Amino acid sequence: MEFTVQDLIQALLPGAIPAPVGYPLAAILVAFAVLSAFVAPLAGVTSWLERRVWARMQSRVGPNRVGPQGILQWLADGVKNIQKEDIIPASADRKLFLLAPYIVFAGFIGAFVVIPFGSWLIPADLNIGILYLLAITSLAVVGILMAGWSSNNKWSLLGGMRSAAQIVSYEIPAGLSVLTVIFLSGTLSMQGIIQAQGWAPQDWFIFYNPFTLVAFFMFFTSALAEGNRTPFDIPEAESELVAGYVTEYSGMRFLFFFFAEWGNLYVIGAITTTLFLGGWQIPATIFGVTMAEHPLAKGVLEFTVFFVKSYLWVLVAMWIRGTLPRVRVDQLMAMCWKYMVPIAFVCLFGTIVLLVIWPDGNPALSLATLGFTTLVLVYFMWRVVYQIMHSRPELYLKPYV
Amino acid sequence: MEIPINVLVFYLVALVVVGSACIVAFSRNIVHSAFSLLGTFGGVAALYVFLGADFVAAVQVLIYVGGILVLILFAVMLTHRISDIQITNRTVGRIPGLAAGAVFLGILVYAIAGTDWAKAKEVAFEPTTAVIGNLFLGDYLLPFQIAAVVLLVALIGAITLSRKEIKE
Structure with a gap:
C-alpha cells in the first residue's frame, strides 16, 4: 500500500479552496500537528525520563511530583519557561x-x-x-x-x-x-x-x-x-x-x-x-x-x-x-x-x-x-x-x- | 490573475538569495556579512531543487553551510579585532573603483544579453545520484581526479602553513 502524508492532504483538501493556497496551508497544519502531537511530547518525556534515570543511577529520586511518577514534569517546565x-x-x-x-x-x-x-x-x-x-x-x-x-x-x-x-x-x-x-x-x-x-x-x-x-x-x-x-x-x-x-x-x-x-x-x-x-x-x-x-x-x-x-x-x-x-x-x-x-x-x-x-x-x-x-x-x-x-x-x- | 505557486516560491527564494547577498556585500558588520551567507547558500540549494538537481542541492547544504560557512565564521571570529580595521582601500580612490565596477557591470550585462537563453524544459524530478556517479567515474574521470589532486594540494598547503616548526 503506497500512502504518504501528501496523499492524505490531497484527499482531505476541500474542493472549494484552490490547490495553490490550500496545499501549503494544509502542509503547514500537518507539520504543526505532527510537531505538537509527536515531537514535543517525545522530547518532553525524554527530558523527564533522562532526569529520572540519572537520578536512579546517582541514588537520588529525581522529579516525581507532577503527575504519576512526575511524568508531566515536562509540561510544568514548558509552562514555567513560557511565562x-x-x-x-x-x-x-x-x-x-x-x-x-x-x-x-x-x-x-x-x-x-x-x-x-x-x-x-x-x-x-x-x-x-x-x-x-x-x-x-x-x-x-x-x-x-x-x-x-x-x-x-x-x-x-x-x-x-x-x-x-x-x-x-x-x-x-x-x-x-x-x-x-x-x-x-x-x-x-x-x-x-x-x-x-x-x-x-x-x-x-x-x-x-x-x-x-x-x-x-x-x-x-x-x-x-x-x-x-x-x-x-x-x-x-x-x-x-x-x-x-x-x-x-x-x-x-x-x-x-x-x-x-x-x-x-x-x-x-x-x-x-x-x-x-x-x-x-x-x-x-x-x-x-x-x-x-x-x-x-x-x-x-x-x-x-x-x-x-x-x-x-x-x-x-x-x-x-x-x-x-x-x-x-x-x-x-x-x-x-x-x-x-x-x-x-x-x-x-x-x-x-x-x-x-x-x-x-x-x-x-x-x-x-x-x-x-x-x-x-x-x-x-x-x-x-x-x-x-x-x-x-x-x-x-x-x-x- | 493566477500565479502558479512554484513561480511564487521561485521569486521568494530568489529574493532571499539576492537580499542576503546584498547584506553580505553592504553590511558594516563583518560577522553579519558572514551569517548572511547562510541565506545565500540555502537559497542556492533551493534553486537547485527547482532545477531537479536533488543530489547537488543536498551537497550544496552539506558542503557550503556545514563546512565552508563554518570555516568563514571561524576565520572571522578568531581574527583579532577584525572590525577595527579600515577596509576601504586608501591608495585607490572611489572614482577608479566606480569606473572598474561600471566596466565589470557592462561586461556582465553584455554577456547576459548575448547568451541565447534556452527556455527551461519541463524539469524532470528524477534521481540523479547514480547518473552523476557513473559520469564521474566514466566520461569525466580525468577532471574528477584532477580536482581531487588540487584539493589534496590545498590540504597539504594548509598544513604546511599552519604547523609549528619544532626546534630541537
Missing part, C-alpha cells in the same frame, strides 16, 4: 541573538522529514534521504555559532567555538560510517536502506561483517559527539563554561535549545536503527498470520518495532551520560582525528574488500559476527551479576519512589 521574561543582554547582538534558537531548531526538526517510521509512514522518502539528513543537521552548527557569538559573552563564544569544531570534526567519522552502509545498500534513500536489510538480526547491517560492527560504534560515538552529549558535552561544560553557548538565554529561547537537544537524541537513535538495525523490518508471517493481509496491524507493528529499537539507543545514551566522565578538549580532538577517522577508513575499505569477495554477503560471516556480539553481551551481563553477587551492595531495586 518567564525573555531577557536579551544589553550588549548582545539583538538580531542574531533572537534568530539563533530558530536555526538550531529548524536543523533538528528538518531531520524528521526523512525518518521512516514504517513501510509507508514516512513524510517524504527522498532518494537522497541520508544525504539530506547529514546536510540538514549541519544547520545546527551555524545556529550554535550564532548563539555563541551574539551573546557577547566569553563563555558563550568559547562554547559555540568548541561545539562547532566538535561537530565539524565528528562529521567525518560519521560520514564514513554512513558511507559503509551506503556501499552495502547501494542507495541513499532511507526506505531503500531498510529494505536492503531483513527482520532477523543476522540480516541487519550491523552484523553484516566485522567491519560494519566497528562502523556502527564509530557512527554512534560520532553521533553522540555531534549531539553534544556526555562524554562529549564540553561545549556546555558546567565546570568551565557556565552553560556554554546557552549561558545568556532564558525562558522559552533557552528551552528551544534543549528541546532540540533531547529531540535530537531520538533522531540519533532513529538514524542508527535505520542504518544498522533493520529499521521497521518485521517477519512476513507471524504465527502463521500473513502480515500483508492486515495493513493496519502491520503498520502499528512496524511503528512499534522502529520506535522501540530507536528508543533503546536513547536509553543507552542516558546510561553513557550517567556513567562516563567528560573528556578534555584536546582528548576529544585527538580521539576523532587520530583514532576514529583512521578506524572508519579501515571499516570502509574492509567492507569494500569483502564486497568484492562476496558481492551478496556471506551468511556464515554475519552469523559469526552476531554470535561474537552475543558472547560479548553475555560476558558483560555475567560480569555485572558477578559484581553484584560479590560486592554485596545494598540493592534498592524498587523502581518507583
Whole structure:
C-alpha cells in the first residue's frame, strides 16, 4: 500500500479552496500537528525520563511530583519557561541573538522529514534521504555559532567555538560510517536502506561483517559527539563554561535549545536503527498470520518495532551520560582525528574488500559476527551479576519512589 | 490573475538569495556579512531543487553551510579585532573603483544579453545520484581526479602553513 502524508492532504483538501493556497496551508497544519502531537511530547518525556534515570543511577529520586511518577514534569517546565521574561543582554547582538534558537531548531526538526517510521509512514522518502539528513543537521552548527557569538559573552563564544569544531570534526567519522552502509545498500534513500536489510538480526547491517560492527560504534560515538552529549558535552561544560553557548538565554529561547537537544537524541537513535538495525523490518508471517493481509496491524507493528529499537539507543545514551566522565578538549580532538577517522577508513575499505569477495554477503560471516556480539553481551551481563553477587551492595531495586 | 505557486516560491527564494547577498556585500558588520551567507547558500540549494538537481542541492547544504560557512565564521571570529580595521582601500580612490565596477557591470550585462537563453524544459524530478556517479567515474574521470589532486594540494598547503616548526 503506497500512502504518504501528501496523499492524505490531497484527499482531505476541500474542493472549494484552490490547490495553490490550500496545499501549503494544509502542509503547514500537518507539520504543526505532527510537531505538537509527536515531537514535543517525545522530547518532553525524554527530558523527564533522562532526569529520572540519572537520578536512579546517582541514588537520588529525581522529579516525581507532577503527575504519576512526575511524568508531566515536562509540561510544568514548558509552562514555567513560557511565562518567564525573555531577557536579551544589553550588549548582545539583538538580531542574531533572537534568530539563533530558530536555526538550531529548524536543523533538528528538518531531520524528521526523512525518518521512516514504517513501510509507508514516512513524510517524504527522498532518494537522497541520508544525504539530506547529514546536510540538514549541519544547520545546527551555524545556529550554535550564532548563539555563541551574539551573546557577547566569553563563555558563550568559547562554547559555540568548541561545539562547532566538535561537530565539524565528528562529521567525518560519521560520514564514513554512513558511507559503509551506503556501499552495502547501494542507495541513499532511507526506505531503500531498510529494505536492503531483513527482520532477523543476522540480516541487519550491523552484523553484516566485522567491519560494519566497528562502523556502527564509530557512527554512534560520532553521533553522540555531534549531539553534544556526555562524554562529549564540553561545549556546555558546567565546570568551565557556565552553560556554554546557552549561558545568556532564558525562558522559552533557552528551552528551544534543549528541546532540540533531547529531540535530537531520538533522531540519533532513529538514524542508527535505520542504518544498522533493520529499521521497521518485521517477519512476513507471524504465527502463521500473513502480515500483508492486515495493513493496519502491520503498520502499528512496524511503528512499534522502529520506535522501540530507536528508543533503546536513547536509553543507552542516558546510561553513557550517567556513567562516563567528560573528556578534555584536546582528548576529544585527538580521539576523532587520530583514532576514529583512521578506524572508519579501515571499516570502509574492509567492507569494500569483502564486497568484492562476496558481492551478496556471506551468511556464515554475519552469523559469526552476531554470535561474537552475543558472547560479548553475555560476558558483560555475567560480569555485572558477578559484581553484584560479590560486592554485596545494598540493592534498592524498587523502581518507583 | 493566477500565479502558479512554484513561480511564487521561485521569486521568494530568489529574493532571499539576492537580499542576503546584498547584506553580505553592504553590511558594516563583518560577522553579519558572514551569517548572511547562510541565506545565500540555502537559497542556492533551493534553486537547485527547482532545477531537479536533488543530489547537488543536498551537497550544496552539506558542503557550503556545514563546512565552508563554518570555516568563514571561524576565520572571522578568531581574527583579532577584525572590525577595527579600515577596509576601504586608501591608495585607490572611489572614482577608479566606480569606473572598474561600471566596466565589470557592462561586461556582465553584455554577456547576459548575448547568451541565447534556452527556455527551461519541463524539469524532470528524477534521481540523479547514480547518473552523476557513473559520469564521474566514466566520461569525466580525468577532471574528477584532477580536482581531487588540487584539493589534496590545498590540504597539504594548509598544513604546511599552519604547523609549528619544532626546534630541537
